[in-house]
Amino acid sequence: MSDFLSNFSGDKYQKSQPKPNTSEKKKTPEPKPEPVKEEKKETTKEEKLPVQKGSRLEQIRNKISSSIEEFEHQEAQTQEKTVEPKKQLAKKHVAEEEKEFTSPDELYEKDPDYHNKRKKKFILIGVVSALLILLLSIAIYNMTHVNVPNFTGKDLSTAREWAVENGVKIDVKQKYDFDIEVNKVISQSIKEKKIKKGNTLNVTASLGPDEKEKIKLPDFAILTLSDAKKWIEKQKADNVTIVENYSETVEKNKYLRMDFPDKEVTAENYRRRDRLNVYYSKGKEVYQKDITVPNFAGKPVEEVDDWAKKNEIVVAKEEKPSDKVEVKKVISQSVAANEKMAKKEKLTITLSLGKAVKVPDFSGLTVAEAEEYQGAFETVIKRVYHDNVAYGHLISQSVEADKEYYEGQGKPKITLSYSLGKPYLKDLRESTQEGDLAKFFYEEFESKGANVTFSTYYVNSDKPKGTVVAMSRFSEFIPTKYNVSIGISLGNIKN
Structure with a gap:
């Protein structure tokens, strides 16, 4: 039967029809049956786009794939319904068709929607492909571009x-x-x-404000601390530094001083890049009283100084004589032992000057007796000429009698002047040269407190040139203030 039906394919049916101009019927050999070729279903391979699992793109792709599979399944069922009735119709009426065959189309039942469905299929495939290409392009763009x-x-x-x-x-x-x-x-x-x-x-x-720009500095002396900070912020003068220091005399937040680290910079040529330090007062510094005061009685002053330096205590020192406490040791202190003090507070201590020593009256003492006091005092004894005080008697002492000195003050220096009486001028004639006069008058008179000077004149004489040959006074006592006239030989007379 299959061989029989194969003869009714489109081409073979036309060949099998009798030719109208043939006068005699010829027996046509039966052609070999050809196997019925089933129409292969077109398949479309979906080009898979590499996407991340669970992403929105993967969900769209899966949805499209499901739609295509459902469409193909429905089309396959339609084709089966179309082919199966054709086979049954051929078997049922094969006898009649062998007797009389008019058209091969009468063996098939045509589906009027078949071509429309195929057209829709290709349109859907095209749309899906375009969508996939678009999604791929978007993905590539997003991978190569950033917002x-x-x-x-x-x-x-x-x-x-x-x-x-x-x-x-x-x-x-x-x-x-x-x-x-x-x-x-x-x-x-x-x-x-x-x-x-x-x-x-x-x-x-x-880069911020121009660092080379000149800035007119205000008078910080009339600005408070807060005003100065506001000016710095407004002008963006970041190189102006506010320094706050404690002050015992200037009120808190008031101006103290200012300085330029660079000596070439002044208020007139100041630029934003230049450094400036402006100092303001923090007022008096207040400390806690947490420093315990030791008992310094009888202790040396060096021990007090070390303790005060370590604890930043101000020490004031007073002195007075004491027969019991050694020199430069503490007699008393203004803050009692074990009391509390704060930093910068003042502690007053009283130091011993030692025993008192009185200056004696040297007027009744000879030079030899005065020299015995050099152990207790630093005495300097001078011997000078005097017009009125006799030889060996005290003329004066530099420190008055009965004045008290103390061991802690060191040995007092006392200058004692004893009289040599009136100056005596010896005879210098014919024994002294003109060149020796200056030395003689200094050693004999000036160094011993007398203001005795000399003047010279020259005379004709047979004595060697430069020899003293005449004196206005000689071999007698003279006043402590006197000028001697001396004649000098020219040596121009020959015997």
Whole structure:
């Protein structure tokens, strides 16, 4: 039967029809049956896009695949329904068809929606393919491009970190800007848009206020501490430093002084980049009374000084004589032992001057007796000429009698002047040369308190030239203030 039906295929049926012009019927050999070729179903391989598991793209792809499989399944069922009735119809009426065969189309039941369904299938495949290509393009674009955030007003380091993390080059230009802080982003070439990885993002960052700009300094002496800080903030003078120090005399938050570390900088040529220190008072420093005072009675002053330096205590010292306490040791203290003191407070101590020593009256003592006091005093004995005080008697003493000195004050220096009486001028004639006169008058008179001087004149004489041949006075006592006239030989007379 299958061989029989194969003869009614489109081409063979036309060949098997009797030719109208043939006069005689010829027996046509029966052609060999050809196997019925089943129409192969077209399959479409879905090009899979590499996507992450569970992503939105994967969900779309799975949904499209399910739709295609469902469509193919419905079409397969339609074809089975179409082919199966054709086979049954052929078997049922095979006898009649062998007797009389008019058209091969009468053996098939046509499905009027078949071609429309195939057309829809190809359209669906085309749409899905276009959608997949679009999704792939979007994925590739998103993989090669990144969205640029708005860095305006943010730290430059934030933009640099973002550029490194996203594979974008960054080109930074800096400029002075009074209103924007240092290293803050002023502008950028791309903002809140996408940029391709590897491309360059141009960024302009702030250098802060112009450091070369001259600034007119205020009179800090009339500004309080808070006013000075406000001025620094307003002018963005970051190199002006406020230094607060304690002061015993200046009120808190008041101006103390200012200085420029660079000696070439003055208030007139000050620029924002220059350093300036402005000092303000913190008022008096208040300390806790947590320092225990030792008992310094009978202790040397060095021990008090060491303790005071260690604990920042101010020590005031007074002195008075004492027959019991050794020199430079503590007699008493203003703050009792075991009491508490605070830093910078004052402790007054009284130190011993030792025993009192009175200066004797040297007027009744000879030079030899006065020399015996050199152990107790530092005495200097001078012997000088005097017009009225006899030889060997005291003329004066530098420290008055009965004045008290103390061991702690050291030995007092006392100068004692004893009289040599009136000066005596010996005869210098014919025994003294003119060149020896200056030495003689200094040693004999001036060094011993007498103001005896000389003057010379020259005379004709047979004595050797330069010899003293005449004196206005000689071989007698003279006043302590006197001028001697001396004649000097010219040596121009020959015997």
